[in-house]
Amino acid sequence: MENNTYDAIVVGSGISGGWAAKELCERGLKVLMLERGSPYEHVKDYKSALREPWDLPHRGRTTVEQKKKYPVIHRGWAASEAVMDGWVNEEDCPYTELKPFTWWRSYRMGGRSTLWGRQSYRLSQMDFEANERDGIAVPWPIGYNDIAPWYDHVEKFAGISGSLENIAHLPDGQFLPPMELNCVEKDVAKRIKQEYGDKRHLIIGRVANLTALIPGRSKCQFRNRCWEGCPFGGYFSTQSSTLPAAMKTGNLTVRPYSLVRQILYDKNTKKATGVEVLDTETNQTYEFKSKVVFLCASALNSTWVLFNSATDIWPEGLGSSSGELGHNVMDHHYNIGASGIVEGYEDRYIFGKRANGFYIPRFVNIGSDKRDYLRGFGYQGGASREGWGREVAELNIGGDFKDALTEPGQWTIGATGFGEILPYHENKISLDKDRKDKWGLPVLAMDAELKDNELKMRKDMQEEMKAMLTIAGVKNVNTWDSGHAMGHGIHEMGTARMGHDPKTSVLNKWNQVWDCPNVYVTDGACMTSSGCQNPSLTYMALTARAVDHAVNELKKNNS
Numbered sequence: 001m002e003n004n005t006y007d008a009i010v011v012g013s014g015i016s017g018g019w020a021a022k023e024l025c026e027r028g029l030k031v032l033m034l035e036r037g038s039p040y041e042h043v044k045d046y047k048s049a050l051r052e053p054w055d056l057p058h059r060g061r062t063t064v065e066q067k068k069k070y071p072v073i074h075r076g077w078a079a080s081e082a083v084m085d086g087w088v089n090e091e092d093c094p095y096t097e098l099k100p101f102t103w104w105r106s107y108r109m110g111g112r113s114t115l116w117g118r119q120s121y122r123l124s125q126m127d128f129e130a131n132e133r134d135g136i137a138v139p140w141p142i143g144y145n146d147i148a149p150w151y152d153h154v155e156k157f158a159g160i161s162g163s164l165e166n167i168a169h170l171p172d173g174q175f176l177p178p179m180e181l182n183c184v185e186k187d188v189a190k191r192i193k194q195e196y197g198d199k200r201h202l203i204i205g206r207v208a209n210l211t212a213l214i215p216g217r218s219k220c221q222f223r224n225r226c227w228e229g230c231p232f233g234g235y236f237s238t239q240s241s242t243l244p245a246a247m248k249t250g251n252l253t254v255r256p257y258s259l260v261r262q263i264l265y266d267k268n269t270k271k272a273t274g275v276e277v278l279d280t281e282t283n284q285t286y287e288f289k290s291k292v293v294f295l296c297a298s299a300l301n302s303t304w305v306l307f308n309s310a311t312d313i314w315p316e317g318l319g320s321s322s323g324e325l326g327h328n329v330m331d332h333h334y335n336i337g338a339s340g341i342v343e344g345y346e347d348r349y350i351f352g353k354r355a356n357g358f359y360i361p362r363f364v365n366i367g368s369d370k371r372d373y374l375r376g377f378g379y380q381g382g383a384s385r386e387g388w389g390r391e392v393a394e395l396n397i398g399g400d401f402k403d404a405l406t407e408p409g410q411w412t413i414g415a416t417g418f419g420e421i422l423p424y425h426e427n428k429i430s431l432d433k434d435r436k437d438k439w440g441l442p443v444l445a446m447d448a449e450l451k452d453n454e455l456k457m458r459k460d461m462q463e464e465m466k467a468m469l470t471i472a473g474v475k476n477v478n479t480w481d482s483g484h485a486m487g488h489g490i491h492e493m494g495t496a497r498m499g500h501d502p503k504t505s506v507l508n509k510w511n512q513v514w515d516c517p518n519v520y521v522t523d524g525a526c527m528t529s530s531g532c533q534n535p536s537l538t539y540m541a542l543t544a545r546a547v548d549h550a551v552n553e554l555k556k557n558n559s
Helices: 015-026 064-069 081-086 125-134 144-158 183-199 238-248 299-307 388-394 399-405 452-471 536-555
Strands: 008-011 031-034 252-255 258-266 271-279 285-289 292-295 336-342 358-360 377-385 411-420 428-436 442-447 475-481 516-521
Touching: 008 015, 008 271, 015 031, 015 238, 015 292, 015 536, 125 144, 144 238, 144 536, 183 336, 183 358, 183 377, 183 411, 183 452, 238 252, 258 285, 258 299, 258 516, 271 292, 271 516, 292 299, 292 536, 299 428, 336 377, 336 452, 377 452, 411 452, 452 475, 516 536
Parallel strands: 008 031, 008 292, 031 252, 292 516
Antiparallel strands: 258 271, 271 285, 336 411, 336 475, 358 377, 377 411, 428 442
């Protein structure tokens, strides 16, 4: 008979869920981690990681059948033969787009922690103060000093490489040695500094790839094939890092194929008693009991679970008493930037395939800089030499052509902006009860879009990058804007925001649901605003902080 009672249940096994399991287990709790998808074992299941692209049946291209089953993934750059098993079968798991929404999901052990871009930046005090300063949405209930020790904690364990820059609005962290900018990037960085002084910076990205040894893991091998799974443990994922740590304690039970349908709520104690699970292989329903629940199913799916919980008390779901559950959807908008050609480095090349790029931190609406929109953006990019593929489209033939392609082509450099999206109440998700998934459950309906503030920002994102490249001597600078549908930034945030007041927020300052204090939500759903920095590091820190609070409350018998 399967044990059904634990100290804590963690819903989801991605970046937040992995951290919750590790921290809870290391504090001595017996933990059940529930993953709705399949197992995905470190090293053993990285089927393509040590194979060459030409060894794959379709040489890296996706099939007609995959294009049919994964139409959303094919909207962007993520459709690759090597990783298609990592994405959700969209026929089984549809969703409704009231407005265009590109939702990239991974339902397997580790979630998107094996597929993420690994860029890891702290939010600053400026970001935590932004809503209150601008009179937007609600204020954050915490400040930078509340989370800084937890940034320290997760950075040391995850292994974040980066450079110390002393930039107030992009705080330094506990970094491993930085990767190196290449020769062209160094030159462009120097020219930007000469022109703008300390107002703008081009630095190496802060990335969860190891540049020094961590116990149980090897350094990054500069293969740049991270999303196929790293057999060396060279980057942070649930598989390489938090899951082994949790398993080492002997306190963790992992149950795959376990779709959490709802949190079980006791209206007399006003606490959760556990969760109801649908086994996605057998369609059997089970109940698991616990003293505390960590909801880490990813921002939108965590809210889906809340929508379906305690509806006999709150028709709109557990945590809906404020009227904010499902609202304030955020992302980061990108797909816009500039690129050009760099001359004078024809005798220089690069070594290896650095799994990282450069970063230009936000510089607008800071200090004396004022724009006609709120908040700001950063850039991520890189410089490289063109390879043999540069001329494939020409379909030339002959010996001279082949010889030419044995030499590297010209140097190019480019970057795309990542801009902040404000937390608009009208940007929301809801249940589409008329449309069901494979298991007969209602799916999410997406109703969110960019608004005037973001559209104004995009003009600057394009023009400022063009100006910086031009000043740096880059030739033939071209700009692009391929548009942005919400979700495409893969940084879904909001829908169960933190706040000071249960009348205007879903969670308190410890990530507890106001209406049910032994349920913690620590993934992107909890975000009150988004900043323009990649958010995963913040999820890690908030999760570790929330576990510390939960364990202390359990010791006091408050949970």
